[in-house]
Amino acid sequence: xxxxxxxARTAMPxxxxxxxxxxxxxSALAPQLTAGEELSLLESPAAAEPAQAPAAVSQMDxxxxxxxxxxxxxxxxxxxxxQWRIPNLLKRLQAGGEALYHSPYYLMPYRTGLPTLLTFYxxxxxxxxNAVPARARLFFRLAATLAxxxxxxxxxxxxxxxSDLVSCFRIPASKVxxxxxxxxxxxxxxxxxxxxxxxxxxxxxDQFLLYLGIxxxxxxxxxxxxxYAQIASHHAxxxxxxxxxDRRYLQAKERAARLQLGDAVRFLGPVNERDLPxxxxxxxxxxxxxLYEGFGLPVLEAMAxxxxxxxxxxxxxxxxxxxxxxxxxxxSVTEIRNAMTxxxxxxxxxxxxxxxxxxxxxxxxxxxxxEATLRCYRQLLE
Numbered sequence: 001x002x003x004x005x006x007x008a009r010t011a012m013p014x015x016x017x018x019x020x021x022x023x024x025x026x027s028a029l030a031p032q033l034t035a036g037e038e039l040s041l042l043e044s045p046a047a048a049e050p051a052q053a054p055a056a057v058s059q060m061d062x063x064x065x066x067x068x069x070x071x072x073x074x075x076x077x078x079x080x081x082x083q084w085r086i087p088n089l090l091k092r093l094q095a096g097g098e099a100l101y102h103s104p105y106y107l108m109p110y111r112t113g114l115p116t117l118l119t120f121y122x123x124x125x126x127x128x129x130n131a132v133p134a135r136a137r138l139f140f141r142l143a144a145t146l147a148x149x150x151x152x153x154x155x156x157x158x159x160x161x162x163s164d165l166v167s168c169f170r171i172p173a174s175k176v177x178x179x180x181x182x183x184x185x186x187x188x189x190x191x192x193x194x195x196x197x198x199x200x201x202x203x204x205x206d207q208f209l210l211y212l213g214i215x216x217x218x219x220x221x222x223x224x225x226x227x228y229a230q231i232a233s234h235h236a237x238x239x240x241x242x243x244x245x246d247r248r249y250l251q252a253k254e255r256a257a258r259l260q261l262g263d264a265v266r267f268l269g270p271v272n273e274r275d276l277p278x279x280x281x282x283x284x285x286x287x288x289x290x291l292y293e294g295f296g297l298p299v300l301e302a303m304a305x306x307x308x309x310x311x312x313x314x315x316x317x318x319x320x321x322x323x324x325x326x327x328x329x330x331x332s333v334t335e336i337r338n339a340m341t342x343x344x345x346x347x348x349x350x351x352x353x354x355x356x357x358x359x360x361x362x363x364x365x366x367x368x369x370x371e372a373t374l375r376c377y378r379q380l381l382e
Contacts, residue, residue, distance in 0.1 A: 001097035002037045003069075004029075004377050005090065005114075009044045009077050010105045016244070017297075018104050021119070024184050025104075028370035040069040040093065042086075045076060077107040087113050098381050102373075106140075106147035115380040117373075118151035119179075120144075122294030122316075123164050124218055131217035145169065152380055155179045155373060157295040160315035164294075179372040180320075181297050182364035189306035189358075190281040198278035202268060207237040209340060210283035210307075212276070212298050213290070214244045220289040220312075220330050221252035227289075227336035229259045236344055237284050242268040280305035285343045285350065288312065289330045296320045300364060303357030308350045310339040324360035326353060 006026055011019040029039055074089060075082035086109040093099055094114060102117040125132045125140040132140075148154065148169055154176045156162045162176045198204070209228070213219050221241065228239045241252065245267070256265045271279055280286065286302035288311040296317040302309050303324060311317050312330035321327070326343060328335035343350050 002378075002381055003040055003093060003097060003099040004037065005040045005042055005071075005093060005099060005101050007042045007073075007101070007103045007105070007108065009042060009073050012044060012046070015105070017121075020184070021181070022104055024182075024366045025370060025373060028366035029374060032367075032370055032374055038069060040071055042071050042073050042089075045073055077105060083109050083111070087111055090114050100377055100380055102377070103147070103151075106144045108147055108150070110146045110150040112150065116151045116153075117376055117380060118147055118154045120148075120154050120156050120161065120165055122161055122292070123168050124292060126168060127164075127292050128218050153177065153376055155376060157181050158316050158319050160319050161294040163315070177372065177376055179369050179376075180364055181295050181300070182366050182369060183297070183301045183304040183361055184366065187277050187280070187301045187304040187361075190278040194278040195282045198275050199282055201275065202271070202279070204240065204282060205238060207284045208266075208282075209237055209239045209344075210279065210286050210302075211239070211241045211288065212243050212271070212279070212286070212302075213288070215241075215246055215249050215252055217249060217251075218291045220291045222255045223330065223333050223336060224287065224289045225252055225255040225259065225261070225265065226333045227340065228265065229261060230333075230337045231341055231344070232261055232264045236264075236340070238263065239265045240268055240283070241265065242271050242279065244270050276301070277305055280307050283307050285310060285340070287336075287340055288317065289328075289336055290314070290317065291330050293317050293320075299325060300361050304361035306354050306358055308343055308353035309357055310336075310343055322360050324353065324356035 006022065008022045011022045026039065026041060033039060074085040090099065090101055090112055099114050100117065101112045101114045104119045106118070125137050129137060148171055156165055156176055156178055157180060159178055162173065162178055165171065165176060166173050211224060215221055253267060280302045285308045288296065288299055288309065290296070290312055292314055293316040296311065299309055299311050299317060299321050309321060309325040310328060311321055311325045313327040314330065318327060326339050328339040330336065343353065
């Protein structure tokens with residue numbers, strides 16, 4: 001028996017991106033296992049508490065199908081006791097066959113006693129030192145270094161992420177495989193009634209520009225506000241900024257207020273995951289000016305919903321979007337403005353970009369990601 005132990009302790013609201021990665025990967029892995037293979041899910045201790053379980057596993061619902069085998073972990077990723085409690089658990093799970101441990105996060109046990117696979121996403125704390133406190137940067141570098149040393153192999157979400165990882169941490173490229181992300185199956189063009197419901201729920205106009213994501217500095221929202229301010233007086237559709245909001249970074253709201261943009265810019269805040277496909281589908285275009293992404297999943301999600309995309313030409317985003325998006329230099333407010341204007345004014349290009357985006361998103365699937373990940377599992381147990 002070959003047991004693949006996927007650590008799902010970070011599948012919680014604090015880690016929405018990693019939670020989606022784990023749930024999509026687990027759902028796609030299960031049907032591909034052959035006789036003699038078993039997928040086990042290592043869940044957060046909170047999952048054992050009925051009152052806390054909904055919050056702990058909220059990222060794991062919807063289309064997610066749990067494997068037959070789930071194990072409640074004896075420690076969270078933030079508990080130093082995981083360094084001995086998780087290895088002891090893994091040793092027991094290994095009894096009677098082969099086992100492998102897959103961590104989707106760098107806060108993990110650093111001596112697992114099993115062949116270990118690590119998923120690594122990006123090096124944002126090191127790319128943007130001015131936006132991350134020195135202590136947090138030091139902690140990231142130390143924890144990531146320990147995780148990389150503890151892992152027999154690493155999977156990353158793009159060629160750009162592999163290049164960053166190899167150059168920054170000086171690990172052999174042969175130790176790193178690329179397993180790109182994908183939009184989940186629910187991201188597709190939505191029917192008019194679903195779009196209408198979301199318009200009504202969030203009080204959205206018939207036409208609007210959409211940004212979806214957090215407001216951290218590398219997302220470059222002040223530049224987006226500056227670019228939009230140059231077209232707002234020319235009857236441009238409103239700009240809707242949706243997603244989780246970190247109160248440490250108020251520059252975008254302050255910029256919009258200083259430029260007196262009023263209702264032309266709406267800060268929607270967090271949006272229910274179930275509403276996202278219809279929100280993307282409702283938008284006239286999706287604009288994503290991020291300075292750095294390991295992959296840029298929101299771009300693919302928008303494309304999968306049939307929404308034309310304008311985004312940064314940075315490596316991770318350009319790799320995900322290909323020729324389907326209208327690319328711009330995120331350091332140039334003029335280029336961001338021109339890209340938005342071009343798509344607002346040219347309905348034929350919007351239609352063409354929408355078609356190209358649907359085709360581009362179709363090149364990625366969680367089935368393919370799971371196949372590539374499963375190859376890594378099997379090779380590590382050979």
